[in-house]
Amino acid sequence: MTVGMSFNQLSEDEKMTHFLDRINAGEKIEPDDWMPEDYRLQLIRLISMHGISEIMGALPEKEWVPKAPSLHRKLAIMAKVQDEMGHGQLLLRVAEDLMAPLGKNRHDIMEDLFSGKLKFHNVFHMDAPTWGDAGIIAWLVDGAAIISQSMMLDSSYGPYARALKRICAEEVFHAQHGESIILAMAEGTPEQREMLQDSLNRWWESLIMFFGPKSAKETGNSNADKNIMYKIRTKTNEDLRQEFFTKYIPRIWSLGLTIPDDTIRFDEDSQMWIYKDADWSKFKQIVSGNGPQSQNRLDLRRRSYKNNEWVRAALAAKKAI
Amino acid sequence: MTQETLKPQEKKALIELLYQLADDDFLLAFRGSEWLGLAPHIEEDVAFSSISQDMMGHANLYYNLLEILGEGEADRIAHLRSPNQFRNAIILEEVNGPGTYLKEPDYDWAFTVVRNYFYAVHKHIRLDSLRHSSYEPLAEAARKIMTEQYYHLMHWEIWFKQLMTSTDEATLRMTAAIQKVWKDFGGVLTLGPYYEDIVKANFIDDENVMKKRWNNKIEAVLKEVGASYPGEPRMERGNGRNGVHTEDLKQATSTLSEVYATNPATGW
Amino acid sequence: MNESTNEFYNVYEVFSKKTDKSPFQHSFSLLAPNADMALIMAKENFFRRETVADIWVVKRENIRGLNQDEREMLKRLDKQYRETKGYGYLKKKWRDYNQEQFTEQHILGGRGDNS
Numbered sequence: 001m002t003v004g005m006s007f008n009q010l011s012e013d014e015k016m017t018h019f020l021d022r023i024n025a026g027e028k029i030e031p032d033d034w035m036p037e038d039y040r041l042q043l044i045r046l047i048s049m050h051g052i053s054e055i056m057g058a059l060p061e062k063e064w065v066p067k068a069p070s071l072h073r074k075l076a077i078m079a080k081v082q083d084e085m086g087h088g089q090l091l092l093r094v095a096e097d098l099m100a101p102l103g104k105n106r107h108d109i110m111e112d113l114f115s116g117k118l119k120f121h122n123v124f125h126m127d128a129p130t131w132g133d134a135g136i137i138a139w140l141v142d143g144a145a146i147i148s149q150s151m152m153l154d155s156s157y158g159p160y161a162r163a164l165k166r167i168c169a170e171e172v173f174h175a176q177h178g179e180s181i182i183l184a185m186a187e188g189t190p191e192q193r194e195m196l197q198d199s200l201n202r203w204w205e206s207l208i209m210f211f212g213p214k215s216a217k218e219t220g221n222s223n224a225d226k227n228i229m230y231k232i233r234t235k236t237n238e239d240l241r242q243e244f245f246t247k248y249i250p251r252i253w254s255l256g257l258t259i260p261d262d263t264i265r266f267d268e269d270s271q272m273w274i275y276k277d278a279d280w281s282k283f284k285q286i287v288s289g290n291g292p293q294s295q296n297r298l299d300l301r302r303r304s305y306k307n308n309e310w311v312r313a314a315l316a317a318k319k320a321i
Numbered sequence: 322m323t324q325e326t327l328k329p330q331e332k333k334a335l336i337e338l339l340y341q342l343a344d345d346d347f348l349l350a351f352r353g354s355e356w357l358g359l360a361p362h363i364e365e366d367v368a369f370s371s372i373s374q375d376m377m378g379h380a381n382l383y384y385n386l387l388e389i390l391g392e393g394e395a396d397r398i399a400h401l402r403s404p405n406q407f408r409n410a411i412i413l414e415e416v417n418g419p420g421t422y423l424k425e426p427d428y429d430w431a432f433t434v435v436r437n438y439f440y441a442v443h444k445h446i447r448l449d450s451l452r453h454s455s456y457e458p459l460a461e462a463a464r465k466i467m468t469e470q471y472y473h474l475m476h477w478e479i480w481f482k483q484l485m486t487s488t489d490e491a492t493l494r495m496t497a498a499i500q501k502v503w504k505d506f507g508g509v510l511t512l513g514p515y516y517e518d519i520v521k522a523n524f525i526d527d528e529n530v531m532k533k534r535w536n537n538k539i540e541a542v543l544k545e546v547g548a549s550y551p552g553e554p555r556m557e558r559g560n561g562r563n564g565v566h567t568e569d570l571k572q573a574t575s576t577l578s579e580v581y582a583t584n585p586a587t588g589w
Numbered sequence: 590m591n592e593s594t595n596e597f598y599n600v601y602e603v604f605s606k607k608t609d610k611s612p613f614q615h616s617f618s619l620l621a622p623n624a625d626m627a628l629i630m631a632k633e634n635f636f637r638r639e640t641v642a643d644i645w646v647v648k649r650e651n652i653r654g655l656n657q658d659e660r661e662m663l664k665r666l667d668k669q670y671r672e673t674k675g676y677g678y679l680k681k682k683w684r685d686y687n688q689e690q691f692t693e694q695h696i697l698g699g700r701g702d703n704s
Contacts, residue, residue, distance in 0.1 A: 317596075
């Protein structure tokens with residue numbers, strides 16, 4: 001930048017160059033900093049989906065909160081679901097600050113969710129019919145989430161990186177909570193082991209889908225590539241999925257559980273896991289709101305938001321007095 | 322007093338009291354946990370959940386005292402008793418509203434605020450008395466629990482006062498909720514059939530003394546927010562301290578024990 | 590007026606002290622209709638695990654910060670005359686008088702020796 005010249009006097013191109021220089025130098029972008037519109041939109045898209053997925057993600061596990069099979073488990077899963085809501089809070093705040101210049105706030109995020117415009121993560125559209133699912137979600141779904149979130153700990157957008165730092169710290173508790181549940185079942189009665197295996201079977205394809213398709217050609221969008229350019233994220237979907245396999249497959253096998261994919265193996269030559277890919281057309285169906293629990297969970301959230309509108313209206317009016 | 326110096330009659334009364342304390346917190350914590358993900362505001366969802374966890378933790382402390390007194394394992398006590406063995410007040414087992422937490426929950430936030438606030442006021446008074454309980458393990462538990470109770474009281478008091486003094490709609494809903502809670506809140510304020518033995522052994526203050534403290538406090542708060550005091554709270558549906566309960570408790574206990582009951586021996 | 594424009598979703602910045610002796614630090618923000626609500630929510634949204642000695646909530650619109658342009662005013666040249674590194678030559682001076690130069694500890698402790 002020209003010495004003595006105000007930033008506001010720079011041309012758009014110069015601002016863009018300055019912005020990319022900052023990103024490439026590892027500097028963090030803050031909410032009030034100049035940013036290209038495209039960067040803002042990418043962040044809003046990514047972070048509002050991440051945030052709302054945490055909120056929707058509370059719902060499948062919440063089914064098991066009152067039913068958790070001991071006082072200790074009840075407390076632990078309540079704390080875990082609470083954390084999910086808390087993560088949603090942190091992330092939505094980040095997204096809301098990015099949206100503020102566009103004249104939008106949390107209410108718009110909720111409306112976008114209800115209208116289907118804002119999608120949430122594929123895993124939270126699925127059924128969780130047994131306590132084994134509570135275990136598999138906490139162990140493997142959260143395990144997958146930790147992998148994709150920790151990749152973004154060094155995100156170029158400062159508020160996102162800071163929120164993720166706090167989230168990841170809490171995810172360590174979630175992972176152990178999940179391990180504790182699944183180990184108790186794996187070491188329990190034959191019925192308990194069977195319940196656990198059933199849950200793994202039920203969740204495996206969703207876990208493959210968790211990281212998204214290998215490349216843009218499966219879904220026809222290239223947001224992942226763009227986010228790498230902006231240093232919002234650093235790895236591809238497939239990098240993350242391979243990392244997940246390396247981390248968890250040996251553990252799953254060590255417990256004597258079976259992965260419902262008889263082709264899965266580690267290929268020494270390519271140093272990659274070979275596996276049966278997910279059905280990506282099914283994925284598209286699920287995230288568009290046609291998963292087994294999509295509408296039911298949306299109804300829970302919509303209903304609670306609408307039923308309690310009077311509460312927010314009351315306090316909004318109170319403030320104005 | 323300690324476990325060793327309790328006379329049989331005192332022990333019986335103490336066990337009754339502990340079931341009241343434990344079951345009150347346990348049931349209201351359960352009703353609170355059903356709200357998870359459904360509160361009027363995300364930030365409030367998180368705050369409310371902490372309170373539900375705290376209360377379930379308090380119930381756990383009391384169940385552990387019962388375990389020491391020979392009532393069986395805490396988890397077994399919490400999960401495997403039949404509804405008529407529960408000693409909680411009826412108003413605390415009542416559902417949050419139409420629907421269930423899994424399907425079409427049309428929960429009533431005004432009812433939740435009123436019930437929790439009235440309970441928090443009473444719990445504070447009760448703990449204040451229990452801190453000086455003649456049964457030392459109970460006094461110690463009460464002192465621990467009291468540290469978390471300040472926040473609960475502050476939280477619900479702010480909610481109660483703000484909603485009572487906001488829009489006409491909120492005032493209407495809150496007033497209806499007060500009337501609803503009032504019909505059965507008397508059940509929280511009673512010590513039940515073993516009342517005389519409980520008080521004689523100095524486990525806790527006389528229920529009439531505590532009732533008066535509660536009435537005074539609530540009357541003052543109602544006056545502050547411009548509402549009228551509806552007279553002594555009642556016990557229209559019976560006394561939960563006697564094991565009298567509603568269908569709502571049956572539904573609650575079957576949900577709470579659904580998984581545990583399939584395999585209590587091995588554990589989960 | 591709908592919920593996009595009403596006064597429920599106000600941004601509050603949350604600050605906290607870890608212990609009595611620590612300074613206040615910023616820790617995230619939340620949406621609340623007023624300061625009392627912001628306080629009771631802040632406690633469990635941000636301090637449900639770690640201990641905390643005090644909490645402040647401040648409505649964001651009451652904070653005057655700097656924009657990217659204004660942050661230019663934070664830059665400056667070296668000013669050795671008001672920093673200790675500008676006074677390194679004193680050590681040698683005192684040695685000429687057979688005296689050790691006071692360290693920071695000496696100066697702040699008000700004592701002329703290390704014993």
